[in-house]
Amino acid sequence: MPNLSGKYNRDTVQVEEALNRIQAHVRVLETETVPLAQASGRRVAARIAAPHPYPAFRRSGMDGYAVRAADLAAASRDTPVVLEVVEHIPCGCVPERPVASGQTSRIMTGAMLPEGADTVVMFEMTETIERDGAACISVMKPLVSGTNVSGIGSEVSEAELLLEEGRVIGAGETALLAVFGITEVPVYRRPTIAILSTGSELLPADAPLEPGKIRNSNAWMLAERVRALGGIPLVLETAADELEHVRAAILEALAQADAVITSGGVSVGDYDVLADWLVSWEGTTLFTKVAMRPGSPTSAGVLNGKLIFALSGNPGACFVGFELFVRPALAAMQGTAGPALQRIRALLGEGFPKVNNYPRYVRGTLSFAEGRVYAVTHRHNQSGSLISIKDTTALIVIPAGGSGLQPGDLVDVLLLS
Numbered sequence: 001m002p003n004l005s006g007k008y009n010r011d012t013v014q015v016e017e018a019l020n021r022i023q024a025h026v027r028v029l030e031t032e033t034v035p036l037a038q039a040s041g042r043r044v045a046a047r048i049a050a051p052h053p054y055p056a057f058r059r060s061g062m063d064g065y066a067v068r069a070a071d072l073a074a075a076s077r078d079t080p081v082v083l084e085v086v087e088h089i090p091c092g093c094v095p096e097r098p099v100a101s102g103q104t105s106r107i108m109t110g111a112m113l114p115e116g117a118d119t120v121v122m123f124e125m126t127e128t129i130e131r132d133g134a135a136c137i138s139v140m141k142p143l144v145s146g147t148n149v150s151g152i153g154s155e156v157s158e159a160e161l162l163l164e165e166g167r168v169i170g171a172g173e174t175a176l177l178a179v180f181g182i183t184e185v186p187v188y189r190r191p192t193i194a195i196l197s198t199g200s201e202l203l204p205a206d207a208p209l210e211p212g213k214i215r216n217s218n219a220w221m222l223a224e225r226v227r228a229l230g231g232i233p234l235v236l237e238t239a240a241d242e243l244e245h246v247r248a249a250i251l252e253a254l255a256q257a258d259a260v261i262t263s264g265g266v267s268v269g270d271y272d273v274l275a276d277w278l279v280s281w282e283g284t285t286l287f288t289k290v291a292m293r294p295g296s297p298t299s300a301g302v303l304n305g306k307l308i309f310a311l312s313g314n315p316g317a318c319f320v321g322f323e324l325f326v327r328p329a330l331a332a333m334q335g336t337a338g339p340a341l342q343r344i345r346a347l348l349g350e351g352f353p354k355v356n357n358y359p360r361y362v363r364g365t366l367s368f369a370e371g372r373v374y375a376v377t378h379r380h381n382q383s384g385s386l387i388s389i390k391d392t393t394a395l396i397v398i399p400a401g402g403s404g405l406q407p408g409d410l411v412d413v414l415l416l417s
């Protein structure tokens with residue numbers, strides 16, 4: 001029997017220190033190139049610069065007439081300026097005739113401006129007339145030169161940074177890559193994350209309920225989060241609370257995955273075998289207790305250069321442990337340093353009278369009223385409850401100590417979405 005006294009006497013580390021220890025062991029994954037159509041949700045693995053200016057040609061912003069602004073300088077209701085229409089320019093065409101003084105070309109939104117012209121008068125400001133058998137327009141107002149024209153590079157100049165390394169590719173990013181013709185995108189490899197649920201009480205989701213048992217929800221929740229953060233979840237068969245069984249499952253998982261998340265068995269119970277293993281194993285233990293609620297027994301270690309996140313089995317604690325520790329690690333594996341969660345300050349909506357010996361990460365959401373941001377805690381915030389997870393968009397940080405918080409007190413809030 002290994003010496004398990006460490007299971008009961010654990011050093012407590014602060015959340016920040018626990019995260020630092022994890023980040024120190026993150027290995028940034030290799031990069032690969034994927035077609036643009038498969039780049040959604042991936043993180044860019046290089047600094048991507050604009051290969052050409054955008055727009056690449058002087059472009060009309062309106063359906064109207066391309067003119068020389070100087071020609072319209074004296075235009076007024078009483079002295080309209082008459083210009084001869086010399087060409088029609090649809091989108092996608094290169095104008096064939098320059099616009100000389102006294103001339104104009106009919107031009108469509110998005111079409112290339114003809115030489116000589118510097119301004120576009122929208123149709124609504126013109127009147128078409130005929131003069132000496134020629135099609136003309138009359139304009140009754142001057143325009144500032146450049147009106148309704150997007151100049152070359154006015155939006156993006158050549159070589160300008162488009163996407164910084166580590167950025168997640170979403171709608172705006174894909175649009176940029178497409179418009180610049182970057183159809184082979186350098187991205188970080190997606191981390192494969194093995195998910196092992198431990199617990200002899202766990203049934204698969206499709207099993208009929210049995211007395212004393214519950215269906216496994218953590219595996220589904222964790223897989224969903226891993227997928228949403230760019231990883232590939234590898235959900236393993238649930239392990240019974242037996243040390244050898246759990247150990248073997250983790251070792252096998254480490255061979256196939258970039259990191260392993262376990263849930264359950266980290267506290268001091270008789271069948272909390274992960275806690276047993278982490279004090280007697282061959283790996284490096286990073287921490288086995290964190291100054292936080294829920295999830296104080298959350299543990300982590302490194303074996304064969306790979307991280308093992310041993311999250312609590314309690315669904316609320318499992319969720320919070322994932323967001324605080326696994327999420328930043330997933331981001332870092334895919335090339336993004338820095339905090340994974342944005343921290344803001346908000347006014348506490350309802351009071352939180354409970355005094356804590358550890359900082360508490362309360363599931364909640366933000367609400368907005370009269371220009372103020374309120375942090376609203378959810379009712380079911382026990383470590384063991386899971387009903388509030390679906391409505392959680394933020395973790396509200398209630399500091400340790402003190403004498404409870406009043407409505408309107410300023411609190412730190414970690415934004416999850």
Ligand SMILES: Nc1nc2c(c(=O)[nH]1)N[C@H]1C(S)=C(S)[C@@H](COP(=O)(O)OP(=O)(O)OC[C@H]3O[C@@H](n4cnc5c(N)ncnc54)[C@H](O)[C@@H]3O)O[C@H]1N2
Nearest residue numbers: 197199216217218219264265266267272295312313314317
């Ligand atoms: N004497 C003490 N008891 C406990 C302490 C303590 O300090 N002294 N800590 C409590 C705290 S805090 C937490 S958090 C839990 C941690 O429990 P474990 O991580 O060891 O998890 P289990 O014992 O395996 O299960 C706890 C709870 O969660 C349910 N569970 C487990 N896996 C799943 C799953 N995949 N899906 C859904 N639900 C799951 C399990 O059935 C239990 O109800 O320990 C306290 N005890």
Ligand code: MOO
Nearest residue numbers: 294295296317383
């Ligand atoms: O730290 Mo435990 O997760 O409160 O219940």
Ligand SMILES: [Mg+2]
Nearest residue numbers: 265267269272
């Ligand atoms: Mg337990």
